[in-house]
Amino acid sequence: MTLDLSATSIDVTRQICDIESVSGNEKRLADDIEQALRMPHLELFRDGDLVVARTNLGRERRVVIAGHIDTVPVNRNLPTRFETEDGVEYLWGRGTVDMKAGVAVALKLAAELVAPSVDVTWLFYDHEEVASDLNGLGRLARTRPELLEGDFAILGEPSNGAIEGGCNGTMRFDVVTHGKRAHSARGWMGENAIHKAAPILRLLADFEPETITVDGLDYRENLNATMASGGVATNVIPDECRIHVNYRFAPSRSTAEAEARMRALFEPLGEFELKDMSPGARPGLDDPLAQEFLAATGLEAKPKYGWTDVARFSALGIPAVNYGPGDPSLAHADDERVPVAQITACEQALRAWLA
Amino acid sequence: MTLDLSATSIDVTRQICDIESVSGNEKRLADDIEQALRMPHLELFRDGDLVVARTNLGRERRVVIAGHIDTVPVNRNLPTRFETEDGVEYLWGRGTVDMKAGVAVALKLAAELVAPSVDVTWLFYDHEEVASDLNGLGRLARTRPELLEGDFAILGEPSNGAIEGGCNGTMRFDVVTHGKRAHSARGWMGENAIHKAAPILRLLADFEPETITVDGLDYRENLNATMASGGVATNVIPDECRIHVNYRFAPSRSTAEAEARMRALFEPLGEFELKDMSPGARPGLDDPLAQEFLAATGLEAKPKYGWTDVARFSALGIPAVNYGPGDPSLAHADDERVPVAQITACEQALRAWLA
Numbered sequence: 001m002t003l004d005l006s007a008t009s010i011d012v013t014r015q016i017c018d019i020e021s022v023s024g025n026e027k028r029l030a031d032d033i034e035q036a037l038r039m040p041h042l043e044l045f046r047d048g049d050l051v052v053a054r055t056n057l058g059r060e061r062r063v064v065i066a067g068h069i070d071t072v073p074v075n076r077n078l079p080t081r082f083e084t085e086d087g088v089e090y091l092w093g094r095g096t097v098d099m100k101a102g103v104a105v106a107l108k109l110a111a112e113l114v115a116p117s118v119d120v121t122w123l124f125y126d127h128e129e130v131a132s133d134l135n136g137l138g139r140l141a142r143t144r145p146e147l148l149e150g151d152f153a154i155l156g157e158p159s160n161g162a163i164e165g166g167c168n169g170t171m172r173f174d175v176v177t178h179g180k181r182a183h184s185a186r187g188w189m190g191e192n193a194i195h196k197a198a199p200i201l202r203l204l205a206d207f208e209p210e211t212i213t214v215d216g217l218d219y220r221e222n223l224n225a226t227m228a229s230g231g232v233a234t235n236v237i238p239d240e241c242r243i244h245v246n247y248r249f250a251p252s253r254s255t256a257e258a259e260a261r262m263r264a265l266f267e268p269l270g271e272f273e274l275k276d277m278s279p280g281a282r283p284g285l286d287d288p289l290a291q292e293f294l295a296a297t298g299l300e301a302k303p304k305y306g307w308t309d310v311a312r313f314s315a316l317g318i319p320a321v322n323y324g325p326g327d328p329s330l331a332h333a334d335d336e337r338v339p340v341a342q343i344t345a346c347e348q349a350l351r352a353w354l355a
Numbered sequence: 356m357t358l359d360l361s362a363t364s365i366d367v368t369r370q371i372c373d374i375e376s377v378s379g380n381e382k383r384l385a386d387d388i389e390q391a392l393r394m395p396h397l398e399l400f401r402d403g404d405l406v407v408a409r410t411n412l413g414r415e416r417r418v419v420i421a422g423h424i425d426t427v428p429v430n431r432n433l434p435t436r437f438e439t440e441d442g443v444e445y446l447w448g449r450g451t452v453d454m455k456a457g458v459a460v461a462l463k464l465a466a467e468l469v470a471p472s473v474d475v476t477w478l479f480y481d482h483e484e485v486a487s488d489l490n491g492l493g494r495l496a497r498t499r500p501e502l503l504e505g506d507f508a509i510l511g512e513p514s515n516g517a518i519e520g521g522c523n524g525t526m527r528f529d530v531v532t533h534g535k536r537a538h539s540a541r542g543w544m545g546e547n548a549i550h551k552a553a554p555i556l557r558l559l560a561d562f563e564p565e566t567i568t569v570d571g572l573d574y575r576e577n578l579n580a581t582m583a584s585g586g587v588a589t590n591v592i593p594d595e596c597r598i599h600v601n602y603r604f605a606p607s608r609s610t611a612e613a614e615a616r617m618r619a620l621f622e623p624l625g626e627f628e629l630k631d632m633s634p635g636a637r638p639g640l641d642d643p644l645a646q647e648f649l650a651a652t653g654l655e656a657k658p659k660y661g662w663t664d665v666a667r668f669s670a671l672g673i674p675a676v677n678y679g680p681g682d683p684s685l686a687h688a689d690d691e692r693v694p695v696a697q698i699t700a701c702e703q704a705l706r707a708w709l710a
Contacts (some may be wrong), residue, residue: 175609187564187579193580194598197556198557198559201556202553204550205551222543223542224549224592225585225593226592228549231581231582236581236583307542351412
């Protein structure tokens with residue numbers, strides 16, 4: 001047996017981090033997980049490099065506990081090592097935060113909790129860190145949606161040990177102005193598309209984003225130009241200017257509503273080119289299972305701002321939260337490291353609730 | 356003899372256009388010119404692919420008549436051909452407008468006018484269509500300035516048969532705003548450099564350029580953003596935005612004055628990075644030789660907006676005008692073509708004045 005799930009969850013984290021699994025290279029880790037969870041109390045499914053392990057105890061309610069097993073590319077930060085700073089012990093290295101500590105806790109509990117208080121679908125999936133259409137969870141939702149069924153979902157993404165509910169939606173679009181080229185020595189023969197972008201930037205600079213309370217959590221919206229480009233040469237009046245805008249909107253707004261709002265603001269100022277959008281996810285903290293989970297763990301609930309896969313559960317009608325060890329601001333950082341005490345605390349909280 | 360300068364100036368234009376001489380490849384044409392002008396009444400100098408041919412008649416006044424022999428790259432527009440449209444006959448092809456028709460007129464007159472009314476320095480130079488520091492005329496001004504001496508200069512750049520005096524100055528600079536990067540899901544943690552460019556674009560859009568009369572000609576100024584760029588990724592608050600601005604200013608302003616004016620406008624809005632600047636050239640039409648030239652040809656004088664090498668003569672204290680066949684708006688165009696009647700008219704006007 002390659003993985004030893006009888007070790008501590010800290011050690012399981014170390015074991016699975018040291019199996020490199022950059023997106024596209026998850027096979028070895030998925031094989032090891034499948035082998036380690038081949039146990040009488042679990043029903044196994046494999047789809048590509050995704051592994052599902054389900055209890056079938058006939059409980060009234062089912063909880064999905066999910067985590068992705070891939071990481072962003074390694075940058076001289078494997079193998080892992082333990083280090084101590086100011087008396088705090090950390091496990092350092094690629095994947096420790098995003099999100100193999102969360103996966104390790106789930107693996108250990110999947111192996112040990114032979115009779116949890118609710119049925120549990122443990123889900124370990126591939127391709128989260130790359131283009132959205134490759135995402136293993138998205139693939140399963142398309143091809144085997146019945147395997148995702150449940151009353152509540154917990155995604156083990158790093159949340160610094162707090163419970164982060166739902167997430168903002170996100171929408172990206174270009175606002176494009178048009179003009180007419182001319183040699184800049186005779187600027188009056190042309191029409192300057194960059195100058196026409198002035199009111200677009202003014203609107204963005206003056207925009208006052210709202211903070212919207214959804215199911216008791218405050219979601220802070222924001223609207224930002226993230227890219228700007230225009231011009232063909234330093235002596236030519238530009239005939240096009242393109243401002244790329246990212247709108248992050250509270251999960252109480254539908255994508256249709258968010259789009260209509262942006263079109264109303266920007267269509268008078270330029271051509272509106274929608275690039276993509278993803279709905280937010282309501283925190284779902286009013287759900288009885290979520291309430292039980294909060295009560296059992298005694299943890300604080302906060303809004304999640306970044307878009308995560310909880311929105312995929314939300315789209316399937318399943319309330320979902322992020323809960324996992326590690327500081328999300330260290331995700332993808334080369335000095336990614338997780339305080340080992342957070343791994344143990346996360347294991348204990350989930351165990352207390354599920355046992 | 357490769358070039359036959361006893362042919363019409365129209366035919367000489369055809370001959371020299373069909374000798375491809377894209378910048379850097381002028382050697383063959385320069386060799387042919389040197390050989391064709393090896394005549395008793397002309398003193399020859401060669402510097403790289405630049406050829407100077409001077410009369411030394413002891414006249415009181417000396418006129419410099421100059422033209423560049425290089426072209427922008429050929430794009431399936433060689434060899435030349437004659438074509439007729441709406442009863443007008445054209446010579447079509449690369450170089451016909453910019454500026455081998457003007458060069459052909461000068462070559463023919465250099466060969467034929469053995470005793471002009473003023474001494475003439477005929478100047479055929481290389482590398483005008485590329486980076487300014489390669490320019491043959493500039494090289495000669497540095498290494499053999501005595502060969503450029505004269506009381507008046509005519510540059511055979513296309514001017515549609517009119518006399519275009521002086522030229523606007525030009526200055527290019529960036530105005531750069533700075534901010535602080537952050538993930539766009541938490542935009543409030545950053546500082547948006549693109550939004551900070553709003554007042555820069557506003558200023559440019561609202562700017563009302565002046566028209567300034569210099570020596571009787573109206574110079575129209577203008578101020579334009581020609582390039583805009585900012586942002587590092589579609590989900591990151593941008594920490595820099597760069598607006599590239601081109602200011603074209605009347606030849607009555609010095610570069611120092613133009614720079615001070617731009618700094619006063621833009622330094623309050625961002626970091627000011629000067630890229631380059633070139634002084635304008637006063638038309639010098641109050642000069643007695645210029646007055647004689649205007650009177651002899653009966654042609655209209657107009658301001659030149661684009662920067663041309665007349666400014667190099669102006670910097671040496673020599674009044675200079677542009678006068679040559681062809682529509683300057685067709686320069687560099689793939690369908691560059693010159694009305695052949697303009698070539699003949701240009702030859703006749705110069706001959707009448709110089710004979």
